[in-house]
Structure formats: C-alpha cells, structure tokens
Amino acid sequence: MIKIEKKIIKNKPFFYLTEQINIGGSYKKNQVYLGKNIPKNLGPYYDQLQKKEIAVISDNISNIFKLDRIFNLNEYIEIEKIRIKIKYLFKKLTKHQQEILWKKFAIRFIFESNAIEGSKLSEKEVTNIIEKKSRKKEEGRETVEVYNSIKAFEIIKSGNFVLNQRRIIELHKILIKGLDIEEGYKKKNNIVNNKETISPGRVRNNMSTLITWWHEQKKVKLHPFILTTLFHDRFEHIHPFSDGNGRVGRLIYIWMLQEFGYSVILFENKNHQSYFSALDQADNSKPKKLYYHCLRAYKKTANYLSKEN
DSSP states (O other), X not given: OOEEEEEEETTEEEEEEEEEEEOSSSEEEEEEEEESSOOSXXXXXXXXXXXXXXXXXXXXXXXXXXXXXXXXXXXXXXXHHHHHHHHHHHHTSOHHHHHHHXXXXXXXXXXXXXXXXXOOOOHHHHHHHHHOSSOOSSOOHHHHHHHHHHHHHHHHHHTOOOOSHHHHHHHHHHHHTTTTOOOSSOSSOOEETTEEOSOHHHHHHHHHHHHHHHHHHHHTTBOHHHHHHHHHHHHHHHOOSSSOHHXXXXXXXXXXXXXXXXXXXXXXXXXXXXXXXXXXXXXXXXXXXXXXXXXXXXXXXXXXXXXXX
16 A cells, blocks of 8 residues: 655654555565655656556566466566556546546446447447436336446445355346346356357356365465456356356456456457457467457556546
8 A cells, every 4th residue: 555654864754655565475665755745746756656666566576476378477567567557547546536537437348348248339328328317117128237237337346245156146136137137047058159158057066166266376376367367267168147147257357356456457349259259269278369368458448547537
C-alpha cells in the first residue's frame, strides 16, 4: 500500500511517498522524496514511484514468481509493467473519478461479454439500459441480460466474492435470472466447438479439483496472469452450466486478476473467433495461443483505461 511517511530529522519534517514491495521472501522499500511539505499535486511523484517500482520488479521477477516457459522473461516484465501502469492510473484519480472509470469499464465489459455470446445490443444501448433508474414490466431478453450482468459485475467488484462452488453457482444464477435457463450445474451433455464437454455427472468433482488446484498454485507462486488464464481455460473446458459459461468465466477472470492486484481484462467481441479458437487449441493441450490472446487483451485493456481516464 502506498502511503506518505513523515520523518523528523534535526527537528524538521521531511515527507516521502513510500511502499513496501515484495521481492520474493523479503520486502524492499520503494520511496520518493516529497519535500518538507506535502505537495498538493502528487501526480509527478507517483510517476517517479512507478518508474522505481518497475525497476525493482524487473530486477527481482525471477525471485518473486515461479516463471513458466510459456512467456519469456521480457514478456513477464511487460505484464508487470501493464499491472503497474493500471495501478498508478487509478492511484492518481479521486474516488469519484475512479467510480466513473469503473462504470465506463463495467458498461464496456458487459457490452463485449454479452456480444460474444450473441447479444445484438450496441454499447450505447447497453449504456442507456444501465443508466435508466426504472425498469419496465416487460423487457426483452437482451435487456434482462444487461441488468443481470451489472448485478453480477458489482458482486465481483465488491470484493465479497469467494471462489467456491456455491458462490460460482450463485453468480451464474444472477446472470440467468428471468432467461429461462436451467439453474445449477448442467444436467445434460453440451457441445462446444463440435466437442463434448465434461459430462454432467463429473462436473462437481471436476470443479472441486479445479478450485483446489487454484488455491495450491497460489502457494507455489505461479505467476498470477498464467494461473488466471489457466483457470479460465479449464473452467471453460468443464463448461459446468447448460448456458452462461463464458460470461461466468470472464467475470471470474476479472475477480482473480483483482485478487492478485492485476486489475481487469476486456475480451472484445470483434476478436471472439480468435478467442474461441485459442480456447479450442488449449483444450487440445496447445495453450500458447490462449496465453498470447489474453496478453494482447490485457495490453489493450490498459490502453483503453488510459484513454477513458
């Protein structure tokens, strides 16, 4: 956590912008001198602290994480630079500005995620639905999907979500409310990309194994971006629900990134064929395309947030 520290030297106050950075088994203090008084505009000092953090992480990345061979060292450093860029982007904003940016992202995320699953609503239409204060008695299916999606997004953003089977099923229930979709885990086989997914009788055990695996991998310090992408792939492979798996999976992806301090990711509908193809190849033990698809999406998300700021 970034904070302002006050030091008294020869009875005079000196202020520093500081943060403790985990460098793998120990912490290194990252700090920037502010002066004898706290400046009103901390923006330039955040910029300095950001550059220092990038340098510290780059020098110690092999000690901080267990690095898989999927990415090379420079690519891992690039991911960290994106994480740090988004971190300081939000840090420079007031709480009100942060909420505005979160709202813009939520609208864009819901528009893109629902469009991937076939929704024909435009981003402007999604915006209008979310910003309306009252609801009609009779609404179209795609409108209901938007209302459900914003509720599910707010749960993920709130920090109250917990990764277990009960909460995943509850998240799915919120997304499908009023859509005439079967609640709970699927009861019939479903086909994705002309392939059968995990059979209904095996879903609960497979989900239990996946969630246990995620908690175990956190302990061995597998890089969070790799771990989150792997989970997403395995979740979509299981395809635990009769419908709504993609939307649930992408929400959980965001929750996981936030848990690790990596903010958010935006999967765009215009790239949905590449996204589906990457998931399909990952099912066939060729996950590299999926990793790079997600890395490109993460880069574009950081750029999007910077432009919307």
